[in-house]
Amino acid sequence: MKNRILLFLLTLISLSFAACNKDEEITFDPNAKLNFSTDSVLFDTVFTSVGSTVRRFKIFNYNEKAINLDEIKIGGGANSSFVMNVNGRPIVDGKNVKINGKDSINILVRVNINPTLENQPFIVQDSILMFFNGKRERIPLLAYGQNAIFLKNEVIKSTTSWNSKLPYIISNSVTIEENATLNIAPGTRVLFHNGATMHVKGTLNAVGTRKDTILFASDRTERIYEEEPGQWNGVHIYGSSKNSIINYATIKNGIAGITVDSLSSNSNPKLVLANTVVKNMQVVGLLGYHTELVAYNNLFYNCGQYLIYGIGGGNYDLAQNTFAAYNFNFARRTSAVHLSDFISATEFASLKATLTNNIIWGSLEDELTIEKKSTAVSVLDIKNNVIKTTQSGFNGNGNLINSDPLFINARQGNFKLNENSPAKNKGLSLITHPYFSGYLSKDLLAKERLFPSELGCYENN
16 A cells, blocks of 8 residues: 555656656747737836835736747846836846746836936936847836925924925925925925925915816825825924915825814914815825814715714804715715814814815715814805705705716816806805905816805816
8 A cells, every 4th residue: 555655656757757858848949939018018106216116917828838038128127217126136237047937027216316416307228138049139217206305303493484496205204393384386396205394383275276286195106006095194284383374285095184183372363274175085185173174176985984084073164165975085974065063072063164165965865064062063064066965954055965066087086166056056055254365266277256156166168
């Protein structure tokens, strides 16, 4: 019996060696071909000295016999901006790399671009070269590189201005100290490394234009990260902060877009947020703790739990905003807009909420929640909004309850109104509003607003 088992094992080993020998037999036929999963490797904008994500491709050998790569290398050698990894091993110039018949190998490529004096994007090129059976194959490598201003744990202690010539790349944090002001010019890009935060203890004055909006986003500009949530923390406005303005901006791909944690210390709003798109936040678009917010002509969408979450009371004036809570990337169970006078049994305060000419819509049955759970006074003025809700308390005052606003294409992020939208010409006149001339006379696209206006941030005239 033992001899039979031994003979069986020897037979298996022999077959195994035979199979291996067959796989590793090399063809030197000049007509033998290799196939590639891509004809080139492209990196989108890569900031100098930061590096990039890895690109992967495969080399396939569909021949019966193995092919030996006499050499596989980066054309530029050790001086190249590109680095290659072949089947888990870093290689600059590899010799005798075998690809068995009916098999493949993995190639990983990373790029790191050295700083130059150029302000505009520039192109870095190289190739992966492969030599076998008397011939050469080539895979082009292409990266768009750009210089930037790199800030790590930056503290702004006096009036400082950022311009649009180069992007600002924030690592860890940037802090605007109390009594300091950061002015951000139209068209400026403020890009955050993973986990980075902007701390506003003084004043943030980020005022763009319709043509040149300001961007707050991740520093990962590759296409696969373009709409990916959770890549940086967000903007945090503290108790000592005052008179902050964000106008004509895009804030995207963070965890909590804007956090505001207190009431204003003077007669001006803590934060004026206008003509801004807040999207792709992992948790919340705007988080407020007993705070003051005025928000006009903004578009909020695709946030993990809430678009606006304000607790502990506070003062909210929300007019002509579109809150579109469809959440194609998240499983959400919370209202798009949630305001409450309550944090805990010992933390609560009066809530004043004025909501006018907004669209509050999404995939859930209740997209607006206003909680009154304490003895604090609540003053609510909710007029001429589209609201998706099961609560009868929002009926009347010109509100359109459960009337689909008919966005042109919510899945593609187009929240303009269809010609047949019930939200057309339903807006309450805001001509006497104190911020009419500054923010409400035009819509998000800078079109003149005619009353009765469309509800939401877009005017159809």
